[in-house]
Each structure stands twice: as structure tokens, then as C-alpha cells.
Amino acid sequence: MKSDFTRRAFLAGAAAAFSAPALANVPTPYDWGASPPRATREAFVEWMAKNRGEDPNYLGQRWDRLQQLLAHRDVWDEADIRAYLLTPRERFVGAENLDRAYEWHHLNIGFGVTITGPHTVARMTNTLAIQRGHKVLEIGTGSGYQSAYLSNLTPNVFSIEIIPPLAARTRALYDRLIGEGYSEYRVIRTRNADGYYGWEEHAPFDKVIVTCGIDHIPPPLLQQLTPNGIMVIPVGPPGAQHVIKATKETASDGRVSVVRSDIYGGAVVPFVPFTGGHQS
Numbered sequence: 001m002k003s004d005f006t007r008r009a010f011l012a013g014a015a016a017a018f019s020a021p022a023l024a025n026v027p028t029p030y031d032w033g034a035s036p037p038r039a040t041r042e043a044f045v046e047w048m049a050k051n052r053g054e055d056p057n058y059l060g061q062r063w064d065r066l067q068q069l070l071a072h073r074d075v076w077d078e079a080d081i082r083a084y085l086l087t088p089r090e091r092f093v094g095a096e097n098l099d100r101a102y103e104w105h106h107l108n109i110g111f112g113v114t115i116t117g118p119h120t121v122a123r124m125t126n127t128l129a130i131q132r133g134h135k136v137l138e139i140g141t142g143s144g145y146q147s148a149y150l151s152n153l154t155p156n157v158f159s160i161e162i163i164p165p166l167a168a169r170t171r172a173l174y175d176r177l178i179g180e181g182y183s184e185y186r187v188i189r190t191r192n193a194d195g196y197y198g199w200e201e202h203a204p205f206d207k208v209i210v211t212c213g214i215d216h217i218p219p220p221l222l223q224q225l226t227p228n229g230i231m232v233i234p235v236g237p238p239g240a241q242h243v244i245k246a247t248k249e250t251a252s253d254g255r256v257s258v259v260r261s262d263i264y265g266g267a268v269v270p271f272v273p274f275t276g277g278h279q280s
Helices: 005-011 041-052 055-073 078-087 096-100 118-127 145-150 164-179 183-187 219-223
Strands: 109-112 111-114 136-139 155-159 187-194 204-209 225-235 243-251 256-262
Touching: 005 187, 041 055, 041 078, 055 078, 055 118, 078 118, 096 111, 109 225, 111 155, 118 145, 118 225, 118 243, 136 145, 145 155, 145 183, 145 187, 155 164, 164 187, 183 187, 219 225
Parallel strands: 136 155, 136 204, 155 187, 204 225
Antiparallel strands: 109 111, 225 243, 243 256
């Protein structure tokens, strides 16, 4: 999620306070065909510690949160369950939030922005129905967790962040994690820019996910969406958005329409505002 662009300078010092736990390098090369066992909590933790080199404490919390995601129907597809389980959320929340990494709620990550809660990330992502090979555009890189999650679904991930120091910090985090063996993050292409206008040189995109609230669907993002592509975006007035699934449908005669549905059945889900030059 994003903050007001004008608050960047005041909050830039927050970058220095952001750090992640030092963990062992990933011992096993990434394998798209490999998935951790789900028979028991113990089996999952053991497999992940052996193959991913991650802390059993956080792995246990990740497993426990998955049970809640499943119970609330926030994740349902096997590929998305795998993506959730393989993404170490604790590496993206910041040192001050390590003990809250797998809590339900969003968490502050500096610069006036947050990392979205795991339930919302899971539901928005699963709603996109991403298939291997799809090109996915994320608007609002933020902490980097969402793109890391996406990199376990497709090797074509593009992410835009408007706040320069946050974009630089998250890119550096990806590079550090790649150095530790999280080679799947090599597929994440990042850019510091105004996400309202998308990323035209890499369009069209099969799926678009927007992680900040706006009162309309940006026309450039619709234009860069493939026929029958899907966008998930929080739409509504400040602090009172509805998370919309917008499907770009093309009729046999070539006419294009946008079919909308509310992925939370009408419930309000507040997001930090979408900012940028379109507001001028």
C-alpha cells in the first residue's frame, strides 16, 4: 500500500530502521515442481527447514496462519497455497514487527505505508487465478511481499513503486534474498514510477493487482490488460474501499466491456490511497 507522495522526505529516515532476520542460505535450488508436505505441521516445518533453511518458529506460525486462510476461504487453489507456504513473510515485515509477522492485520513498514495482512494478500492473489507463464503487473511494490508471493506462481512479475527510497530499499532486499538462494525472486522486475500509468513497454498483462485504494479504475491499466484479463483493485472513497475483481471481456464483435464483482461481498476494506500525477 502507498502513502501520500509529499510525506516521503519526512519519513525517509524509516529506511534505516528496516532490517530482516539473518537466516541460513537456502540449501536446495528452487524447483517449480517441489511443494512442501501438508499432511502435518511437523512434516511441513521439517521439510521447509531442510530445503529452504528457514527458522522453524516462523514456519510454525506460517502453517498456523494457513489453517486460518483455509477456514476463511481466503485461499483455495493448490498453486496459491504453495505460493503462500513458500514465501517467508518474516523477511518483509521489518525487525520491529517480527513477532507479528503472521498476524491478521496490516503492519507499518515505514514511509507511511504498510504490508497488507496475509488474508487480504491471499484472497486478492487467488482471485486473479494466475497460471504459470501469465504476465502479472503489481501496482505498489511496498514491502515486496506481494511480488515475492507472485514469483511462486509465475516467472513474469512486474512491480511499480512510486516512493523512490522505498523502491530502492525493496529492490535491495530482493537482491539480498537472491544472494541467499531465493532464486525465484530473479523473475521480479521492479520500477520506481507512477503506477497509475502502468508499464506500457511490457504490456499487455494477463493480470493486474493494485494494492492501494482509488475512486476509479485507472484507464491506462485497463488498456494494458489482455482481453479476458483480470484486475483486482480496491475502489472507493478514502478509507472505505471495496476490493473489486474487474474482468476485461471482449465480445465476438470486438466490443470490450468490464465485468465487476466484489470479492468480499460488499464488505468495506480500507486501503492507503493511490497517489501520483493523475491527482493534479
